[in-house]
Amino acid sequence: MKKIVTILGARPQFVKAAVLSRVILKHKEIEEVIVHTGQHYDTNMSSIFFKEMNIPNPAYNLAVNGLGHGAMTGQMLQKIEEVLLIEKPDAVVVYGDTNSTLAGALAAKKLAIKVVHIEAGLRSFNMKMPEEINRILTDRISDLLICPTDTAVANLNQEGFLTMPSKIVKSGDIMKDAVEFYSQTSVEKSSIITKLNLTENEFVLATIHRQENTDSLENLIAIFKGLEAIHTKKQVILPLHPRTKAILEKHHLKFNITIIDPVGYFDMLELLQKCNLVITDSGGLQKEAFFNKKYAIIAREETEWVELVSNGFAKIIGADTAKMIEAFSEFQNNQENFEMNLFGKNVGDKIYQEILNLL
Missing domain, CATH: 3.40.50.2000 (Glycogen Phosphorylase B;)
Structure with a gap:
């Protein structure tokens, strides 16, 4: 063998x-x-x-x-x-x-x-x-x-x-296969929506961990200020990556959003399925958002998944507070066809x- x-x-x-x-x-x-x-x-x-x-x-x-x-x-x-x-x-x-x-x-x-x-x-x-x-x-x-x-x-x-x-x-x-297979069981194995008392489509899922954001205090603060502004409209849920947590604690930074510990895959799938949209600097989560028919706001200057941007499913905003708020408002009214087979x-x-x- x-x-x-x-x-x-x-x-x-x-x-x-x-x-x-x-x-x-x-x-x-x-x-x-x-x-x-x-x-x-x-x-x-x-x-x-x-x-x-x-x-x-x-x-x-x-x-x-x-x-x-x-x-x-x-x-x-x-x-x-x-x-x-x-x-x-x-x-x-x-x-x-x-x-x-x-x-x-x-x-x-x-x-x-x-x-x-x-x-x-x-x-x-x-x-x-x-x-x-x-x-x-x-x-x-x-x-x-x-x-x-x-x-x-x-x-x-x-x-x-x-x-x-x-x-x-x-x-x-290959991530598409995972989402399709495990989405069938995530609702049975996850209680995170109930645990956090969340309402479907009334919260934003965010993740921030890329080195270009965590190593730049200016970028990090700008991103979190954008998340804070959006939090006044829809609750922002951020599973906090250990790297980001360490930087926030080092500089004694606190922001008015809902920060939770990192979550398992089924909890993340449930958050993806029930959220309003995704704000992330993760490459993988951009696609997972699309697979779950959610728009993604990309807190980076570029993306490897250019198909998402060119077809209107994601928007690149860098570490720009105003652009993040603007993209959030735009996506509230968009109705793209998420059935498109890109992957x-x-x-x-x-x-x-x-x-x-x-x-």
Whole structure:
């Protein structure tokens, strides 16, 4: 039986991996060994996802967290290499654009093990983003590039990947499979709407965690002032990322919005399904908003998911208080067709077959 090692480290990767793991278990043709780097180590950012989503427990937990980019990536690289020498897989699967992604790809490639990059080809064209660096380098050393959109394929083609010894495949977005599958059970497994005494369509869901926002006090304050202004019209619910929490506490900043602890996937799905709209600097949540037929206000200067903006489902506002308030008002009256198929279907099965063909 062929073997793959899957490298996971952050919340969105757990969600995406749940889709592929379910397909792998169904077919029983591939052995999957899951490695959790420990990058997200808070219970609600990590272990709860494995329990809730029935993801096979990690065979290895590397416990690398709370470090700067260099130390974190270096320690992950060393420890993943040790795992790969033990497991001797036919391929390593990495997701997205985190330090875990890059470390997993590097460790595999240096051992002449094939690399599969799921969510390849995404570009923000902002080289100040650590995620942009991670995804570009991971793409360059991957053998199988699984792209979610035509735009992602075009990005790779423009960068010369057609001349490189790698295979480019457009699969659609694996997150769509997760939302469709788990939305059927989230209402049974989540009580967060009742717990927070929320009314459907009368609250806004927000998340802020990107480094360009948390490392700039000016950006962070501008974003939170916008959230405060919107909170006077519709309650703003913000599950607070540990990084953002640490910055707010360090500078003794308090804002009049509803801040809650990070939540599990089913709670997040219920918040998405019942909210009025989403304000976020997360790439993944922009898509999850669309899958749940909600508009997204993007608190960044760019997005990898340009299809959402060009089709009117999202608006980029940066860290601009006035633009955030304006976008919120605009979206109250918009009625776009969320049935548009931007991200494919049966994505997990397509990716599984491409991996099987590679092995």
